[in-house]
Structures are given as C-alpha cells and as structure tokens.
Amino acid sequence: AQKVTQAQTEISVVEKEDVTLDCVYETRDTTYYLFWYKQPPSGELVFLIRRNSFDEQNEISGRYSWNFQKSTSSFNFTITASQVVDSAVYFCALSSNSWGKLQFGAGTQVVVTP
Amino acid sequence: SAVISQKPSRDICQRGTSLTIQCQVDSQVTMMFWYRQQPGQSLTLIATANQGSEATYESGFVIDKFPISRPNLTFSTLTVSNMSPEDSSIYLCSVEVVAGDTQYFGPGTRLTVL
Numbered sequence: 001a002q003k004v005t006q007a008q009t010e011i012s013v014v015e016k017e018d019v020t021l022d023c024v025y026e027t028r029d030t031t032y033y034l035f036w037y038k039q040p041p042s043g044e045l046v047f048l049i050r051r052n053s054f055d056e057q058n059e060i061s062g063r064y065s066w067n068f069q070k071s072t073s074s075f076n077f078t079i080t081a082s083q084v085v086d087s088a089v090y091f092c093a094l095s096s097n098s099w100g101k102l103q104f105g106a107g108t109q110v111v112v113t114p
Numbered sequence: 115s116a117v118i119s120q121k122p123s124r125d126i127c128q129r130g131t132s133l134t135i136q137c138q139v140d141s142q143v144t145m146m147f148w149y150r151q152q153p154g155q156s157l158t159l160i161a162t163a164n165q166g167s168e169a170t171y172e173s174g175f176v177i178d179k180f181p182i183s184r185p186n187l188t189f190s191t192l193t194v195s196n197m198s199p200e201d202s203s204i205y206l207c208s209v210e211v212v213a214g215d216t217q218y219f220g221p222g223t224r225l226t227v228l
Contacts, residue, residue: 035216043204045157045219047115091156095217101147101172102208102217104156
C-alpha cells in the first residue's frame, strides 16, 4: 500500500524566515513519482515539482528547493526567505504507476506573517 | 501543461438534488480524473474518467452516486447525485496530457449542500 505522511499540520513563520516542509512516503514499487502542489486560499491546486524515483538530485527553483532522499523515503520542501504570498496549504503526493492515481498527504498549512 | 476550466465554480444546493460539474480542457489529454476534497481535508481520488467507456471508480465511490461521462478527449462531467450535507466539498478535475506525466488540476467546484 502507498502512504504519504506530512506530519506538520501547520507552520507559522515571519516573513523572510525559511520554512521546511517534511514529506515521508511509503511504497513497495521501485519506480514511482513524487510531487508537491500548492493550494492557496483561492482553492486551485498549483503544480510545483515532479521527481522520479531514479533522480535523487536536489533541485532549486528560485526560492524553492527540494531534498529527495530515498534512504529515508523523504522528499522535503524548503521555502527560503518566505513571503506572505507563500501562505497556502502544501501537499506532497505519490504516484507509483503510469495511470496517474495520486496518493496525497494530509497537507501542511503555511502561514507567513509580515 | 493544459488550461482547465470547471463549471460551476461554486454552488449551493438543496438536499436530495443533483449537480453536474463540467471540466473542459483546452487541448486533447490522455487521462482525466475527478477528486474530492472535503473541508479541511486532503484530496481523494473519486474515479478515472475513461473516454468512450465507463469510469473506473476508487474504493468507496460508486457510479450511482457519482456518474461520470467523458464523451471526448477534452471534456468530462461529474454528477453528484441525491446530495446530502456530507457531499459538501471541493470537487476537482485533473488531467494528464500524456499518460504517466504530471497531473494538472482545474480550479475546482465548491459545493455546499444544505
């Protein structure tokens, strides 16, 4: 069975602080994909990153960075120098087949205050 | 990626009635999915909408309650039948342009059942 755990329910930071969101996954498959999505208060789900199980390179995109470690089954997400616009719920998700079923974590609410 | 629209964006319905939600994509896509997000919760896959055949439902979801159509490669509908207050959720359509690729989500339909 697949499972995604986001243990942090809510994280509150002051603007310009860094924030790291944890994601731990479980799967028996050797080929799988990990995702992060952002859901701002408006409700739409915004795609942030997709990573396959064979690519453990960390990735940086602007203020966002991701740390994928297969040894600990983790795919953590860091926002550097947070801004108020980063306030949203962030979901980690797992897919381990080519037919698209996404298993979502519970989500982490990030609140950035000025 | 793909541009996805959903109609209606929100609705308030009476118990016992039905609502049909439309999902339109600006280009042909291989896979289309419907998710439910109950208040304060994560996303749960309802079904995969198959073009020209019956949808594939996940455990806990049945065709009589959530009939789905997909007449072509750019359009799908989800009906929420015989609604009760427990059906109050955000319903999201998602697509994969190519099977196994990233899933992109529509803006969602916020449904409130009184």
